[in-house]
Amino acid sequence: MPSYAEVEAGLQMPVALAMETQRAIRRLLPDPVDDDTVLRCIELAMGAPSGGNAQPWEFVVVRDPTVKHQLARLNRQAWSVYRRLGWFRIRREARLRRIVDAVQWQADHFEEIPVVVVVCRRRPVPRLWPWAEATYYGSVFPTVQNLLLAARALGLGGTLTTLPLWSMMLARRTLGLPWNVTPCAVVPLGWPRGAHGPTSRRPVEEVVHLDRFGRRLTRATDGRS
């Protein structure tokens, strides 16, 4: 499997291309991913903004089979409930079925994932009002997105999930986290199994409003020309 030196050049990928081709890759090879590759992803993740530039992040890199197995169990517990809750929608939508199949595959093979990065934030979640929570998570998910984009550029498969965190108490115990460190996202990483198609996104015009909700903004020219 490639070492960091062999994949490093991927980080020269144009930023737009990385964003346009990023997709959740859940079917991963069990082959090892070296520390340098993982640490470089985390280093780039740390370029993300945070409130007051506090960088309130802690990254737990899980390789140990026992810890991985515990995360896998938590993941399967949440997934078995979540899948059943979504059963009705899943049956109707082919697009969702493909996602569900991939999540199921990952749940079944979680122990084989070479490295799982758990992104945590210092301080407990402020249980005050929506604004405080948005501010709290706004200092953690940008770093997760950088981690995923860096992984994409290096050729690693990855995805963002929160399923193994359904119980903060059990997740904290599994990872030995103190009470004031909150696990927020789980990113399984590995070399992809098989090829991956393009991503599908809604047209930008559908989700953009001018000044007030519902007032459509359309572009005069093709912005890409």
Place this chain on the structure above:
Amino acid sequence: MPSYAEVEAGLQMPVALAMETQRAIRRLLPDPVDDDTVLRCIELAMGAPSGGNAQPWEFVVVRDPTVKHQLARLNRQAWSVYRRLGWFRIRREARLRRIVDAVQWQADHFEEIPVVVVVCRRRPVPRLWPWAEATYYGSVFPTVQNLLLAARALGLGGTLTTLPLWSMMLARRTLGLPWNVTPCAVVPLGWPRGAHGPTSRRPVEEVVHLDRFGRRLTRATDGRS
């Protein structure tokens, strides 16, 4: 001021360089930013992952002076309280003082910002338990980070703030948002005023743990060599 065609080539910037040089830029010129540039940033923002690929985003592009003034008022209200609460820490830390000066500058000049993008998420915040909230915000802040990285690559200054959202009710009223659309982040965008120095980040080794919290992972070689 440059049109999209003139800055488009910036999106070829290597993804690693964009992450390493991204920083909050709050002192902005009042010069216009064209729709194509803003829409391209949003289009790239939409490359980000979301739970079940639901893409639950709505982007309100604010250019109207009246709406901008209302956001500016909300911003100043939150900032005047927030600044006072942090007074003690600000006085001691030069690093924080510089940030505070920039936030103050932006608060004073908010009405002059050419374009303010408010990133919203469909569905109200699930007030259940931390897991549901992490999952909720995990589908919105990755798109905000893409937006900021795209802005960086195009040479736009931007920052992520939640200050104008301290009151969901007032923010919703200002933007005409229905009850089931939640504003999560505010991104003022404009061409930067003056030059900007490098970013400062903690060493990756300080925030990385192996398998369990507190067990340090250090890299054998310099991963960048």
